[in-house]
Amino acid sequence: MELLEKSKLRIVEKSMTPVEALSEVGNFLHEVGSTHASYTEEMIDSFHTLGPYFVIAPSIALAHSKPSSSVIQNDLVLVLCKQPVNFGSKNDPVTLLFGLCAKEAHGHMDVLMKVGEMLEDQDLVSELSECETIEQLYNCIHQKTT
Amino acid sequence: MRELQIQAVCGFGVGSSMLLKMKLSSAFKKINVEANVFTSDVASATSTKSDAIFTSSELAETMQARAKCPVIVINSFVNVAEIDEKVKSFVESLEK
Numbered sequence: 001m002e003l004l005e006k007s008k009l010r011i012v013e014k015s016m017t018p019v020e021a022l023s024e025v026g027n028f029l030h031e032v033g034s035t036h037a038s039y040t041e042e043m044i045d046s047f048h049t050l051g052p053y054f055v056i057a058p059s060i061a062l063a064h065s066k067p068s069s070s071v072i073q074n075d076l077v078l079v080l081c082k083q084p085v086n087f088g089s090k091n092d093p094v095t096l097l098f099g100l101c102a103k104e105a106h107g108h109m110d111v112l113m114k115v116g117e118m119l120e121d122q123d124l125v126s127e128l129s130e131c132e133t134i135e136q137l138y139n140c141i142h143q144k145t146t
Numbered sequence: 147m148r149e150l151q152i153q154a155v156c157g158f159g160v161g162s163s164m165l166l167k168m169k170l171s172s173a174f175k176k177i178n179v180e181a182n183v184f185t186s187d188v189a190s191a192t193s194t195k196s197d198a199i200f201t202s203s204e205l206a207e208t209m210q211a212r213a214k215c216p217v218i219v220i221n222s223f224v225n226v227a228e229i230d231e232k233v234k235s236f237v238e239s240l241e242k
Contacts, residue, residue: 046157046158050157050188050204050205050208051204051205052204053156053157053162053201053202053204053205054156054157054161054162055202056162056165056166056202056222056223056224057221057222057223057224057225058222060224062161062162062165064158064160064161064162065158066157066158066160066187067158067160089204090203090221091221091222100161102160102161105159105160105164105185106164108164109164112161112164112165112168113168115165116165116168116169116223116224119224120224120225120226
């Protein structure tokens with residue numbers, strides 16, 4: 001699977017609550033055909049029960065739920081939040097909101113590994129946050145990972 | 147030193163913990179310490195035998211009371227310097 005192609009990128013200008021942001025990224029996974037709508041509900045439920053632990057680094061969230069029948073195929077999408085979202089984490093506010101779904105526990109290792117390497121680069125993370133168009137966002141991601 | 151058993155924990159053991167597992171594995175390798183790093187979910191981590199649990203601050207709070215091994219908080223799962231340093235000081239604490 002190609003890492004974050006253009007159809008997997010979205011920029012949101014409006015301000016969002018945590019639940020609205022999770023709905024946005026969940027619906028995105030659903031719209032690209034990778035999850036059933038129930039996956040979005042599962043992500044929101046896990047936020048309510050486990051808290052904002054998926055905010056894994058300053059300004060970066062990796063929203064996901066567990067592998068289940070709600071997942072159609074492994075996928076990763078990215079929502080750039082132009083109005084950063086506060087999830088109640090030490091790493092708030094979040095601008096890079098990733099949405100992950102996997103059919104089985106080890107189904108997305110290669111993609112995660114690439115994203116993990118990409119996000120180590122703090123300059124790139126701030127560059128990504130400043131992108132205004134999908135085109136810019138795509139070029140910014142792929143100049144470093146290809 | 148024997149091979150250490152290390153848990154990387156997130157809500158379900160499939161997303162952020164996978165990312166953390168990769169960074170932890172390379173941190174142990176860098177200091178030549180043998181470690182079996184595996185992912186767990188927050189519900190089963192404290193009943194699984196291991197030498198240490200690495201996780202986010204939110205999940206650490208829920209595990210701290212029940213864990214039988216050190217629970218080490220990683221603030222940024224993509225900050226290699228932080229992860230390397232916390233792995234190193236954990237290993238040093240074992241050697242004392």
